Amino acid sequence: MQKPAMFADRIELCGNTDVYFDRCQRLLECSDMLILAESGGHQIAVWGSGLTASDYSAGGLHVCGKIACIEFDGGL
8 A cells, every 4th residue: 555645755843943854855945044945746945043954965854943934835
């Protein structure tokens, strides 16, 4: 049985300081206020302050900083 597409990729949120993406196809934008990534065919924007992105080597992505908002595909 094949998993539905919505469960193919996982995003883990830890408090308001860390977001982990299991698989990240592309990092589209990276600044201290916005991290824009593509994962599972969707664009995910992480807004906040003091944001940094790391751990892309394993196909994952770790966003760290003070997270204010997360938007999927351009908004909710």
